[in-house]
Amino acid sequence: MTALRTHTRSMKGWWRRHPAYRQYLLREATSVVIGLYALCLLWGMTALLLGPGAHDVWRACVQSLPGRAFHLLALAAFSWHAWTWFRLLPLTVAPLRLGRYRITQTLVHRAALGAWALASAALLVAAAGGLR
Amino acid sequence: MSDPRIIVMECLRYHPERDTEPYHQRFEVPFTPEMSVLEGLQYIKDHLDGSLTFRWSCRMAVCGNCGCMVNGEPVLSCQTFLRDYHPECVRVEPLDHFPIQRDLAVDPADFLDKLQQVAPYLIPAQDRIPEDGPYRQTPEQMQDYLDTSACINCLLCYAACPQYGLKADFLGPAVLALAHRYNADSRDAGRARRMEVMNGDAGVWGCTLVGRCSEVCPKGVDPAGAINRNKPAAALDTLRRLLQSGRTCTP
Amino acid sequence: MQTIDTDVVVIGGGGAGLRAAIAAAEADPEVTVALVSKVVPTRSHTVAAEGGAAGVIHPDDHLDKHFDDTVSGGDWLCEQDVVEWFVGRCTPEMTQLEHWGCPWSRQPDGQVNVRYFGGMKSPRSWFAADRTGFHMLHTLFQTSLKYPSIRRFDECFCMDLLVEDGRLRGVLAVYVPSGDSLLLRCRAAVLATGGAGRVYRQNTNAGIVTGEGMGMALACGTGLRDMEFVQWHPTTLPGSGLLITEGARGEGGILLNRHGRRYLQDHGLGPVDPWPRPRAMELGPRDRVSQAFWHEDRAGRTLSTPQGTAVHLDLRHLGHKTLEERLPQILHLARTFAAVDPVEAPIPVRPAVHYTMGGVPTDRHGATAVEGLYAAGECASTGLHGANRLGSNSLAELLVFGRAAGEAAVAHARNGPAPAPGVERQAEAALRQWHALLEPRRGERLATLRDAMQAAMEDGVGIVREAEGMARACEALADLRARYRRGVRLDDTGRAFNTEWLATLELGHALKVAETIAHAALARRESRGAHLRSDGYDRRDDEGFLCHSLAWDQGEAPPRIDHAPVTLTRSAPGERVYGGPA
Numbered sequence: 001m002t003a004l005r006t007h008t009r010s011m012k013g014w015w016r017r018h019p020a021y022r023q024y025l026l027r028e029a030t031s032v033v034i035g036l037y038a039l040c041l042l043w044g045m046t047a048l049l050l051g052p053g054a055h056d057v058w059r060a061c062v063q064s065l066p067g068r069a070f071h072l073l074a075l076a077a078f079s080w081h082a083w084t085w086f087r088l089l090p091l092t093v094a095p096l097r098l099g100r101y102r103i104t105q106t107l108v109h110r111a112a113l114g115a116w117a118l119a120s121a122a123l124l125v126a127a128a129g130g131l132r
Numbered sequence: 133m134s135d136p137r138i139i140v141m142e143c144l145r146y147h148p149e150r151d152t153e154p155y156h157q158r159f160e161v162p163f164t165p166e167m168s169v170l171e172g173l174q175y176i177k178d179h180l181d182g183s184l185t186f187r188w189s190c191r192m193a194v195c196g197n198c199g200c201m202v203n204g205e206p207v208l209s210c211q212t213f214l215r216d217y218h219p220e221c222v223r224v225e226p227l228d229h230f231p232i233q234r235d236l237a238v239d240p241a242d243f244l245d246k247l248q249q250v251a252p253y254l255i256p257a258q259d260r261i262p263e264d265g266p267y268r269q270t271p272e273q274m275q276d277y278l279d280t281s282a283c284i285n286c287l288l289c290y291a292a293c294p295q296y297g298l299k300a301d302f303l304g305p306a307v308l309a310l311a312h313r314y315n316a317d318s319r320d321a322g323r324a325r326r327m328e329v330m331n332g333d334a335g336v337w338g339c340t341l342v343g344r345c346s347e348v349c350p351k352g353v354d355p356a357g358a359i360n361r362n363k364p365a366a367a368l369d370t371l372r373r374l375l376q377s378g379r380t381c382t383p
Numbered sequence: 384m385q386t387i388d389t390d391v392v393v394i395g396g397g398g399a400g401l402r403a404a405i406a407a408a409e410a411d412p413e414v415t416v417a418l419v420s421k422v423v424p425t426r427s428h429t430v431a432a433e434g435g436a437a438g439v440i441h442p443d444d445h446l447d448k449h450f451d452d453t454v455s456g457g458d459w460l461c462e463q464d465v466v467e468w469f470v471g472r473c474t475p476e477m478t479q480l481e482h483w484g485c486p487w488s489r490q491p492d493g494q495v496n497v498r499y500f501g502g503m504k505s506p507r508s509w510f511a512a513d514r515t516g517f518h519m520l521h522t523l524f525q526t527s528l529k530y531p532s533i534r535r536f537d538e539c540f541c542m543d544l545l546v547e548d549g550r551l552r553g554v555l556a557v558y559v560p561s562g563d564s565l566l567l568r569c570r571a572a573v574l575a576t577g578g579a580g581r582v583y584r585q586n587t588n589a590g591i592v593t594g595e596g597m598g599m600a601l602a603c604g605t606g607l608r609d610m611e612f613v614q615w616h617p618t619t620l621p622g623s624g625l626l627i628t629e630g631a632r633g634e635g636g637i638l639l640n641r642h643g644r645r646y647l648q649d650h651g652l653g654p655v656d657p658w659p660r661p662r663a664m665e666l667g668p669r670d671r672v673s674q675a676f677w678h679e680d681r682a683g684r685t686l687s688t689p690q691g692t693a694v695h696l697d698l699r700h701l702g703h704k705t706l707e708e709r710l711p712q713i714l715h716l717a718r719t720f721a722a723v724d725p726v727e728a729p730i731p732v733r734p735a736v737h738y739t740m741g742g743v744p745t746d747r748h749g750a751t752a753v754e755g756l757y758a759a760g761e762c763a764s765t766g767l768h769g770a771n772r773l774g775s776n777s778l779a780e781l782l783v784f785g786r787a788a789g790e791a792a793v794a795h796a797r798n799g800p801a802p803a804p805g806v807e808r809q810a811e812a813a814l815r816q817w818h819a820l821l822e823p824r825r826g827e828r829l830a831t832l833r834d835a836m837q838a839a840m841e842d843g844v845g846i847v848r849e850a851e852g853m854a855r856a857c858e859a860l861a862d863l864r865a866r867y868r869r870g871v872r873l874d875d876t877g878r879a880f881n882t883e884w885l886a887t888l889e890l891g892h893a894l895k896v897a898e899t900i901a902h903a904a905l906a907r908r909e910s911r912g913a914h915l916r917s918d919g920y921d922r923r924d925d926e927g928f929l930c931h932s933l934a935w936d937q938g939e940a941p942p943r944i945d946h947a948p949v950t951l952t953r954s955a956p957g958e959r960v961y962g963g964p965a
Binding site for chain 2: 004005006007008009011014015017018020021024028087088090091092093094095097102
């Protein structure tokens with residue numbers, strides 16, 4: 001038998017083929033911003049250790065216009081990542097059962113979003129308390 | 133019935149003995165509201181161009197033979213209806229990420245080879261003969277694997293998975309879902325053997341959770357779920373191996 | 384042409400073919416098995432079977448009941464020794480499939496559940512929701528991957544059986560994607576190519592069910608038996624013929640005419656109450672239920688739909704939960720292809736061709752008249768189904784006779800002579816003939832001839848038949864064969880993936896198979912099972928026709944029909960009683 005010639009299509013620009021692929025790449029890209037935010041936070045903690053001078057420099061940087069813009073960007077990235085990730089979360093857990101009742105994927109998704117909202121609210125309350 | 137309306141079907145054409153590159157060809161197809169994309173293709177083959185090549189068989193979304201891309205979405209052409217596209221044109225192309233054999237027919241050999249690798253059959257703890265009678269398995273236990281056992285091998289999930297397109301050795305959604313189908317079956321004891329194949333870059337770790345496979349599955353199989361539910365077990369397996377190899381190294 | 388030597392060739396990758404291949408591999412791992420299928424095995428038509436597979440396991444059931452239901456269902460045209468042998472082997476086969484992973488539906492305590500089908504005294508159908516054939520096929524296919532001695536040739540179209548001196552010598556095939564030819568020299572072959580429902584226009588069958596396996600066997604001298612017995616499934620979607628399983632009635636679905644009346648009570652299947660009860664009303668056998676539709680239709684009591692007349696299959700009273708659990712695919716089919724939600728509204732249904740009871744005559748081990756050639760599944764006529772197949776017996780048949788044929792083929796291959804070299808010349812000659820179909824020339828389009836064949840069969844050899852119509856069909860088929868010989872004009876003349884060429888080959892065989900159906904029907908001057916005549920032969924005639932019909936190939940001429948006796952062991956022909964008081 002002679003091998004049949006087949007045509008293999010290129011994957012170049014594959015992310016342009018479907019909105020879902022672009023959303024997926026965006027979700028992955030948010031990890032970069034999240035990583036940068038973690039570095040920023042680490043810098044702040046280190047500054048806290050180094051003394052008031054260093055900490056003031058860090059605070060000034062964070063409160064500057066670019067600093068604020070970066071935080072807004074990070075907030076957007078976090079929100080997008082959380083939203084898209086929680087949508088996929090049910091795919092990563094084994095089917096859950098409560099007695100005979102099967103916990104649906106929608107319920108897992110909603111529970112995750114709820115937990116996220118609660119955690120954020122708790123953090124905000126704690127932060128507000130700290131500021132006072 | 134009213135006169136049939138006309139829809140333009142634009143089909144990808146490629147002949148391995150003649151063409152170096154695929155091209156598109158337009159056909160004007162009269163259609164009625166109940167006509168599927170498959171029936172449109174059959175009309176072309178019967179009346180306009182007998183050389184148009186595509187696969188089909190059951191016409192009822194269970195044989196998995198008629199998968200193709202319709203306007204960029206992987207679908208079963210037998211249950212995709214022309215009325216939903218009219219008056220726009222319908223673009224019909226072979227499933228993404230597979231080599232094209234001819235026109236709309238792709239080569240499924242890679243899928244079939246990979247399926248064999250994951251031992252997609254029951255591996256019992258103990259041999260059993262018919263005289264022993266059937267296993268007991270409650271409806272609840274069946275729920276653990278019934279969804280994944282519904283896979284019709286239509287390959288739409290592969291056409292929806294960019295990781296499969298980018299990494300040729302990735303086992304892919306359906307194969308991993310079918311491996312999970314047996315792992316999740318209370319009658320099976322072959323998990324360890326399948327883990328050798330599933331725990332690797334070509335296995336579950338090749339999945340980056342794009343999630344499209346589960347969206348396009350016509351049978352509600354959820355391959356993304358099946359794959360990712362095996363990641364914790366795969367991670368534990370790696371850990372166990374590390375510990376074991378550590379133990380064998382120390383005197 | 385590539386030549387491969389192998390011990391056993393299995394032609395067809397559906398349920399029977401896969402079961403035969405596995406049985407061969409298990410019988411002797413040293414024996415090499417080539418599994419040749421014109422589609423990837425999971426695309427085979429077994430996949431579309433919905434309702435169930437028969438096997439005695441219910442406490443109220445008994446092998447004798449399965450025997451009686453089968454023989455009376457078959458209107459006493461069954462080979463009773465074969466039926467006896469068969470019923471005892473069904474349950475072990477179902478259990479074997481369970482051990483291979485088939486997800487049979489269960490009772491709450493984990494035991495296998497069974498349901499009623501038409502014509503059954505006790506619940507006997509093992510089922511996997513309403514995807515029974517699908518799960519059986521995939522279980523068999525995936526299990527077959529375990530056996531290294533099975534070498535698959537997927538999308539490899541079998542073109543000819545090479546027979547010399549009444550003995551099978553090899554199989555000629557073509558790789559569909561490349562168009563390259565392949566000669567498999569072998570000691571034995573199992574034909575498992577399925578039925579021929581596609582010779583009719585309205586049918587439940589997949590596009591691949593074109594009957595060329597039967598045609599090839601006919602051409603090499605096996606004859607075809609009982610071809611006039613074609614089963615109309617009573618409940619299919621109008622137009623497309625998509626199958627709505629008998630399991631829907633087994634679960635309690637009812638059939639209503641345009642006046643909302645359960646009309647089966649007017650056709651010898653009543654009275655309605657008490658309901659449900661076995662072998663009555665909607666649980667009557669398929670021949671009777673389809674014939675009842677024909678009478679209702681003639682009396683103008685059917686509904687009209689854009690795709691033709693229909694009656695209503697009402698499942699609403701079963702409730703959403705039961706439908707989702709027991710009949711999920713029916714919900715999907717009705718919603719997608721008929722735009723009807725069975726939870727909310729009755730499904731319009733009408734009969735369509737479903738199954739060919741006849742086929743290549745075999746004994747219970749699948750042996751045919753050609754030494755070394757075995758047959759199993761729908762393409763075979765073991766004598767199990769008689770004049771009307773009982774629902775659920777065909778999926779059981781695949782397993783029981785697929786296995787028997789596989790084992791017999793191995794036994795024959797071990798003792799048979801080695802593949803002989805002379806077969807190449809025969810293969811070359813056959814190949815030239817098939818390649819000649821590719822030569823561009825004048826002629827008619829494939830679809831023209833195919834549609835004319837289907838129309839002739841639909842008109843002349845339908846649910847109810849009369850001599851004039853059948854004779855007209857015979858003439859039309861002879862004419863179509865002559866036109867076919869004059870040439871089919873192909874748009875596609877290349878070798879690679881030329882499905883137009885392969886469909887032309889299929890059509891050549893289908894025309895001959897259709898002719899055996901029409902001629903055998905004309906020759907049977909009685910009514911029995913699925914063969915119902917309206918022209919004065921409307922009763923069963925055991926004096927004249929308690930016999931099989933046999934169709935023999937006569938080259939270009941129409942087939943010769945003669946008759947052969949039926950084996951009766953313990954059930955004397957009696958009246959088929961359905962309905963009646965509980």
